Amino acid sequence: MFLGKVVGTVVASQKEASLDGLKFLVVRRLTVAGDETAGYAVAADAVGAGLGEVVMVASGSSARQTVFTDKRPCDAVIMAIVDTWEVGGQEIYRKDEGVIPDA
Amino acid sequence: MFLGKVVGTVVASQKEASLDGLKFLVVRRLTVAGDETAGYAVAADAVGAGLGEVVMVASGSSARQTVFTDKRPCDAVIMAIVDTWEVGGQEIYRKDEGVIPDA
Amino acid sequence: MFLGKVVGTVVASQKEASLDGLKFLVVRRLTVAGDETAGYAVAADAVGAGLGEVVMVASGSSARQTVFTDKRPCDAVIMAIVDTWEVGGQEIYRKDEGVIPDA
Amino acid sequence: MFLGKVVGTVVASQKEASLDGLKFLVVRRLTVAGDETAGYAVAADAVGAGLGEVVMVASGSSARQTVFTDKRPCDAVIMAIVDTWEVGGQEIYRKDEGVIPDA
């Protein structure tokens, strides 16, 4: 999985029929230190993630292992909303504070 | 999924038999800001996408989860045509206007 | 899929038993404009491709969706020989002419 | 698989139900020479790995081939803790010593 930040939404009315009802979010990849990168994925949302939240995204066939995405042409899914993550004993991110500046 | 722009077509008469009838389109990858990159995929079209349209492409085994691509040697499929996408509260693209210049 | 040019062959007598009879070709990745890149894959040939031809390669589990590669440890397959491809309304490649210089 | 060093943890209370009980670790990718890179994955832990340990991570559908991750939306799993690894006849890493400086 990669750590990402939900930065946007995609609306598509003309799509493969099985995708009806899925919500597609634009998720920017974060570095281990919490910095945004140019990388991103458009991921289906399986957990009710909101704009600005940090999430975990699973890719490939693993993205289809939820009730929302099962047997659908979908290769990325938000499967968790991150509360905190820490690296090297330092907290990098806390959900109520965002990325911690002096981490 | 990645966001891409349909920029071309590929014609191949000599191919694996199960691929007959599939339409293959050249899709350039877009950045989150709507800029074209050097990256691309040749994707099967499952939604009737046209040249110049912005689409979503699913890759890997997920590309086989449509009636058109099921059990076929195809690793990328256009599974949606994008109406609008927005990032950071700003509309980046609208189908009838294209990428919005001052986004 | 990616567009590639068949540039070479690999011979391997000592291999997983199920691979007997498969032909392995070296395929260089091409850009959308038809230029060769440093990227490549060794792909099984499912369509009788020849040296110098431009082909489409499917990767991952999709590479096993042919009679030649089914249930084999093979992650890339040539599943089509390209006749022509065009980008932005311009023909980039035609099988009988190669990459078109002023495209 | 890639060789990685466990550098952190991710806590996520709001997640796909099937993921309950899984422990998610931040694993930095290592070069063949044992140097840390910017690359990383968040991986489920199937072997009780600890902070600072060098591990092997399997990705994609292979990440679901453990009792912990079977049928779950998880695309990376720590499936082994490395004791030693050597390259070119030189030991690069030994579990009780870490990366060996003059390797």
Place this chain on the structure above:
Amino acid sequence: MFLGKVVGTVVASQKEASLDGLKFLVVRRLTVAGDETAGYAVAADAVGAGLGEVVMVASGSSARQTVFTDKRPCDAVIMAIVDTWEVGGQEIYRKDEGVIPDA
């Protein structure tokens, strides 16, 4: 598949139970011209490859299509030992000679 050179070994006693008996080798990726790159994979050995040999590695779910790796959390397998490979009509590598200098 990619062409790689077996440069090392990984020993891991604490691992997912199904992996017992598998041998893990460090394989450096080679360019089409036979040069070593920084890229590598740790791959399970399905063909009895030795240090210094040039091999083909299959990745992803295809890496599980051998008796050694079936249903195991393993995403890369050595499925062939290369005898020769040639590019553009020139022999790049021959097993008994190694990479051919003036290729």
